[in-house]
Amino acid sequence: METIRWYEKAGLLEEPDRSASNYREYDKASLNRLTFIKRGRDLGFSLDQVSQLMNLTRNPGENCATVDAIAVQHLAAIDRKIADLTALRRELTDLVESCAGGSIGDCDILRALSPGSDHE
Structure with missing residues (x-):
């Protein structure tokens, strides 16, 4: 319900009548x-x-180029996030695979998190 009220405050939904x-x-x-x-x-x-997008639905006869542009822009942002997450996964996988057990003092994962690490 809080989300719906927030949508109302943001102007996405009109405040409804009350019973x-x-x-x-x-x-x-x-x-x-x-x-x-x-x-x-x-x-x-x-x-x-x-x-x-919701505002664009008010003009059903208009060309949908603006809708396409919004969707393509969003898709590009998703692709960038996927690339960032893939790189992050690769880095973390390398760290986990380099861990040979042993002591905390020799932990590559903790070293990578420490200031001055070459993993920044």
Whole structure:
């Protein structure tokens, strides 16, 4: 519920009417918008991107080049993150494989975490 209220404060959802017992009552359009937001967030789009995409739905006859550009930009960001994570995984795998057991003082993993390490 806090997330939904946050979406309302961010302007992604309109604040719904209240019932006689003060419960929020969302109409079908609001539920559809909430589903749109959730799907966008599940795909990793930022709230700003979700907002842009949602605003673009107001013009169904327009060319979808802007939508494509937002998606391509997001895909490029995902690819950069994957590359960064792959490099991180490779480095950590090398550290784990270089660990021959022994004492804490001889631990390559801890050495890599220490200031002045050549792994920075």
